Amino acid sequence: xxxxxxxxxxxxxxxxxxxxxADGCIVLVEQSSRANLRWAGSTLTTNGAVRGRSVVVISVxxxxxxVRSATVVDDLEDLVRASExxxxxxxxxxxxxxxxxxxxxxxxxxxAVETPPDVFSGFARELGAAFGAARGDGLALYGYASHDTTTxxxxxxxxxxxxxxxxxxxxxxTGKSSGGxxxxxxxxxxxxxxxxxxxxxxxxxxxxxxARRLELPAGRYETLLPPSAVADLLAYAYWTASGxxxxxxxxxxxxxxxxxRVGEHLAPAGLRMTSDPTDPALATTxxxxxxxxxxxSSVFDxxxxxxxxxxxxxxxxxxxxxxxxxxxxxxxxxxxxxxxxDVDGGGTASTDQMVASTERGLLxxxxxxxxEVDPQTLxxxxxxxxxxxxxxxxEVVGAVNNFRWNESPVDLLGRVTEVGRSVPSLPREWSDxxxxxxxxxxxxxxxxxxxxxxxx
Amino acid sequence: MISSPPGGTAPEHSRALxxxxxxxxLRECAAAALExxxxxxxxxxxxxxxxxxxxxxxxxxxxxxxxxxxxxxxLAVRVVADGTWGFTxxxxxxxxxxxxxxxxxxxxxxxxxxxxxxPVELADEPVHDxxxxxxxxxxxxxxxxxxxxxxLFADWSQRxxxxxxxxxVDVSLQQALEGKFYADTAGTTTTQSRIRVQPKVTAxxxxxxxxxxxxxxxxxxxxxGWEYLTGDLYDWDAELAQLPSLLVEKAKASxxxxxxxxxxxxxxxxxxTIHESVGHxxxxxxxxxxxxxxxxxxxxxxxxxxxxQYGSPVMQxxxxxxxxxxxxxxxxxxxxxxxxxxxxxxxxxxVGYQLDRRMARQNAAALGVxxxxxxxxxxSPSHVPVQRxxxxxxxxxxxxxxxxxxxxxxxxxxxxxxxxxxxxxxxxYNFQFTGQRFYEIRGxxxxxxxxxxxxxxxxxxxxxxxxxxGGPQTYALGGAFNCGKAxxxxxxxxxxxxxxxxxxxxxxLNTAREGGR
Numbered sequence: 001x002x003x004x005x006x007x008x009x010x011x012x013x014x015x016x017x018x019x020x021x022a023d024g025c026i027v028l029v030e031q032s033s034r035a036n037l038r039w040a041g042s043t044l045t046t047n048g049a050v051r052g053r054s055v056v057v058i059s060v061x062x063x064x065x066x067v068r069s070a071t072v073v074d075d076l077e078d079l080v081r082a083s084e085x086x087x088x089x090x091x092x093x094x095x096x097x098x099x100x101x102x103x104x105x106x107x108x109x110x111x112a113v114e115t116p117p118d119v120f121s122g123f124a125r126e127l128g129a130a131f132g133a134a135r136g137d138g139l140a141l142y143g144y145a146s147h148d149t150t151t152x153x154x155x156x157x158x159x160x161x162x163x164x165x166x167x168x169x170x171x172x173x174t175g176k177s178s179g180g181x182x183x184x185x186x187x188x189x190x191x192x193x194x195x196x197x198x199x200x201x202x203x204x205x206x207x208x209x210x211a212r213r214l215e216l217p218a219g220r221y222e223t224l225l226p227p228s229a230v231a232d233l234l235a236y237a238y239w240t241a242s243g244x245x246x247x248x249x250x251x252x253x254x255x256x257x258x259x260x261r262v263g264e265h266l267a268p269a270g271l272r273m274t275s276d277p278t279d280p281a282l283a284t285t286x287x288x289x290x291x292x293x294x295x296x297s298s299v300f301d302x303x304x305x306x307x308x309x310x311x312x313x314x315x316x317x318x319x320x321x322x323x324x325x326x327x328x329x330x331x332x333x334x335x336x337x338x339x340x341x342d343v344d345g346g347g348t349a350s351t352d353q354m355v356a357s358t359e360r361g362l363l364x365x366x367x368x369x370x371x372e373v374d375p376q377t378l379x380x381x382x383x384x385x386x387x388x389x390x391x392x393x394x395e396v397v398g399a400v401n402n403f404r405w406n407e408s409p410v411d412l413l414g415r416v417t418e419v420g421r422s423v424p425s426l427p428r429e430w431s432d433x434x435x436x437x438x439x440x441x442x443x444x445x446x447x448x449x450x451x452x453x454x455x456x
Numbered sequence: 457m458i459s460s461p462p463g464g465t466a467p468e469h470s471r472a473l474x475x476x477x478x479x480x481x482l483r484e485c486a487a488a489a490l491e492x493x494x495x496x497x498x499x500x501x502x503x504x505x506x507x508x509x510x511x512x513x514x515x516x517x518x519x520x521x522x523x524x525x526x527x528x529x530x531l532a533v534r535v536v537a538d539g540t541w542g543f544t545x546x547x548x549x550x551x552x553x554x555x556x557x558x559x560x561x562x563x564x565x566x567x568x569x570x571x572x573x574x575p576v577e578l579a580d581e582p583v584h585d586x587x588x589x590x591x592x593x594x595x596x597x598x599x600x601x602x603x604x605x606x607x608l609f610a611d612w613s614q615r616x617x618x619x620x621x622x623x624x625v626d627v628s629l630q631q632a633l634e635g636k637f638y639a640d641t642a643g644t645t646t647t648q649s650r651i652r653v654q655p656k657v658t659a660x661x662x663x664x665x666x667x668x669x670x671x672x673x674x675x676x677x678x679x680x681g682w683e684y685l686t687g688d689l690y691d692w693d694a695e696l697a698q699l700p701s702l703l704v705e706k707a708k709a710s711x712x713x714x715x716x717x718x719x720x721x722x723x724x725x726x727x728x729t730i731h732e733s734v735g736h737x738x739x740x741x742x743x744x745x746x747x748x749x750x751x752x753x754x755x756x757x758x759x760x761x762x763x764x765q766y767g768s769p770v771m772q773x774x775x776x777x778x779x780x781x782x783x784x785x786x787x788x789x790x791x792x793x794x795x796x797x798x799x800x801x802x803x804x805x806x807v808g809y810q811l812d813r814r815m816a817r818q819n820a821a822a823l824g825v826x827x828x829x830x831x832x833x834x835x836s837p838s839h840v841p842v843q844r845x846x847x848x849x850x851x852x853x854x855x856x857x858x859x860x861x862x863x864x865x866x867x868x869x870x871x872x873x874x875x876x877x878x879x880x881x882x883x884x885y886n887f888q889f890t891g892q893r894f895y896e897i898r899g900x901x902x903x904x905x906x907x908x909x910x911x912x913x914x915x916x917x918x919x920x921x922x923x924x925x926g927g928p929q930t931y932a933l934g935g936a937f938n939c940g941k942a943x944x945x946x947x948x949x950x951x952x953x954x955x956x957x958x959x960x961x962x963x964x965l966n967t968a969r970e971g972g973r
Binding site: 034036037038039040041042043044045046047048049050051052053065066067068069070071072082086089090091092093094095124127128131140142143144146172173174176181183248249250254255256257291292293294295299368369370371372373374375376377379381382383385402404406407408411432433448450451452453454455456 | 512514516517519520521522523524525526527528529530540541542543544545546547560561564565567568570571572573574601602603606623624660662663664665666667668669670745746747748749750752755838839840842877878879880881882883885886888890908910912914943944945963965967968970971972973
């Protein structure tokens with residue numbers, strides 16, 4: 001029977017480390033609880049209250065590593081032995097190195113934090129009211145609300161005892177009417193900052209813009225990319241920023257002869273792209289916690305503190321993602337991946353103010369189905385979604401058709417002519433996996449709308 | 457390349473159910489949960505207990521990058537109470553936890569009731585009492601020592617790296633063993649196990665002056681075991697031997713001139729176009745708007761069933777969850793419905809959808825049927841079942857042409873092999889795809905590779921331009937491990953069979969020029 005339940009994650013960590021016979025051992029224990037609501041056509045479709053758990057044992061034998069994960073905790077010895085056997089079978093790991101050393105955090109022995117059972121009670125009441133109002137006004141509301149609380153404990157045979165609690169909530173609201181489709185979304189830590197009436201009002205404001213429908217052909221347009229769209233584009237650039245791969249000549253950040261583009265000006269002067277796990281508004285795990293090595297991560301780095309890192313500073317590329325192993329190989333600073341992104345160009349204009357200063361251009365809502373077309377230039381393709389608006393003489397004059405676009409976020413950064421005020425944002429496409437971002441609206445003079453999409 | 461005749465029946469085999477799944481207190485937990493749910497007022501309840509094992513292995517330039525092995529065990533309870541869904545899940549497979557989950561699911565349903573305007577009713581289905589099903593494979597990949605896997609892929613890597621034209625090699629293998637137990641208040645009980653593997657080999661050539669080019673093997677994921685890597689099902693040796701010269705030819709190829717071309721699409725490319733433009737577009741939950749806020753809707757709305765001219769008259773598309781070695785193939789779905797095969801597009805006209813029990817009941821009049829066709833699936837015990845894609849496949853012509861004959865009928869065109877980039881809009885109209893290899897066709901003959909090719913079209917225009925499908929000798933099964941849908945996000949593995957096919961006058965882009973180069 002698999003009925004074992006941990007007294008606490010710290011207890012599981014200690015039990016695993018006591019069982020370990022490997023040269024080195026890292027344990028990651030996660031306990032999560034998640035609640036969600038989903039709706040379509042102004043009525044509930046699905047919901048859920050879900051608990052999760054994982055125990056990851058990383059055994060190091062010589063230069064080899066074995067990783068075993070499980071959700072059950074009553075057969076920890078089997079898990080530890082399997083991890084050790086895997087390490088003995090695997091052969092040398094290419095990123096092998098000493099484990100991170102450290103001590104115990106003060107909160108290590110604290111228990112798991114759970115998502116409150118009434119997390120959606122106020123939100124659900126307000127949502128029900130919005131449903132009723134929508135029905136009366138001929139609108140239909142669609143969307144999703146999710147709140148997850150994950151407690152992570154990390155321990156190692158080198159003394160590390162770390163704990164982190166990550167609350168992650170977000171809501172997306174889509175409205176549909178004869179005026180088309182509109183969308184708003186935001187992330188949240190505790191739902192005290194979620195105002196359904198405000199979200200609903202913004203959805204309705206945009207649907208009203210769609211009362212006048214216009215058709216525009218494919219082509220290059222001056223375009224205002226709102227924060228959600230910027231987040232989805234720059235997330236792709238960030239996920240491609242492996243220092244090792246760049247030095248191997250196989251990313252957009254590569255330069256001839258085994259060099260990288262670090263130092264090159266890619267964006268307007270004054271633009272900064274940063275990851276900071278201690279930023280109160282974008283707080284994420286402040287130390288490396290990874291279960292697999294890749295071009296962007298190394299299991300040997302588990303527990304390594306994550307400093308604030310500027311990836312772009314004053315428009316210049318200042319760092320790529322480097323593990324300790326790749327940093328040593330490329331003679332670069334250690335700059336591990338952080339699970340948040342903050343872009344700021346010092347702009348103060350809101351999106352509405354940027355609309356007001358636009359003679360003629362397109363205002364987008366968000367982007368969708370973004371995929372890599374050409375890794376050499378990081379050319380991406382995707383769609384506009386939930387509202388493309390024509391701006392003339394400083395005002396939105398109507399909604400236009402959707403487009404398929406082809407653009408490289410790296411190339412695009414170099415063509416930006418205005419950077420708006422940075423605000424907390426939710427990527428439309430990557431909302432669930434890359435929730436913690438702060439982004440500005442960007443003005444691009446010649447965004448490539450490759451063809452017209454009939455989707456509405 | 458794997459070939460299998462469409463519409464066949466699963467071969468006899470003697471594989472056993474996952475003993476680790478069977479060691480869990482399946483029936484005790486199910487009985488306790490179902491009883492507790494009914495006692496709490498549920499009109500319907502179902503229980504899933506799952507044990508999912510996965511292994512992810514990757515080598516970079518012949519050295520091990522990662523090797524991870526994961527086991528997920530969990531118990532899920534779904535109920536209908538007061539006409540509203542309630543769903544709960546836990547990693548603890550125990551009787552007391554099952555009871556707690558059942559009561560909690562009813563509470564979740566009742567708490568959600570004020571937001572629900574459409575009472576949940578399910579299509580009636582026959583009861584299947586304690587039935588079992590195991591997918592067809594020869595060698596359970598989890599019984600193969602990791603050292604053997606690493607040694608094989610290191611050998612493959614070294615063979616490629618021995619070429620002056622290859623600078624980097626990435627090899628990866630994903631393996632999955634999916635064990636599911638299902639029981640519901642109607643009396644159906646199913647126990648099933650499935651195995652699947654996804655190998656990938658990518659070679660990269662770096663130009664010392666800047667720039668690089670990649671090429672990936674054409675082998676696609678499949679519902680088989682380790683035999684797919686070492687047996688005679690796929691000619692790895694031949695493809696690995698050809699890869700360096702194909703890669704350097706592509707790197708030195710002419711950049712395509714954009715415009716309209718006749719396209720001959722190999723099954724290794726066409727499967728993904730089918731997936732996006734037909735598979736997703738004929739999911740009824742999309743057509744009804746349930747995915748409007750996330751995955752999207754469909755132009756193929758229910759009112760167009762039986763009248764929508766989806767493509768040319770040679771277009772025959774089926775859905776099934778029975779194709780041997782198909783990634784969506786199983787015995788019963790996650791609502792206890794027996795799987796089957798049915799028509800989706802017949803003679804170019806939309807005639808069917810992919811369904812679950814609720815949608816089948818709710819839309820019986822419009823559909824002309826009152827039963828589900830078995831497309832409910834949840835990718836883990838943490839997630840609620842939703843309608844997921846069957847193996848949606850384009851059928852070959854009984855006496856259809858060979859690939860060479862199709863190419864021979866093209867004056868100016870491109871033969872596209874392998875999948876790479878894909879994207880389609882949220883109503884499944886506008887799409888853009890690339891590939892691994894693009895061979896220029898002139899005067900009915902291949903004259904060498906092109907580069908920077910993408911094709912872009914609107915779904916019904918594209919399928920309307922389908923002039924010919926190849927014969928059964930050109931048919932192959934492609935597929936993916938990572939089809940995404942729903943919130944919270946779920947992934948599903950799915951296969952798509954198709955023959956080589958000829959499309960006339962499709963718009964081709966030059967991706968370098970699209971990027972402003």
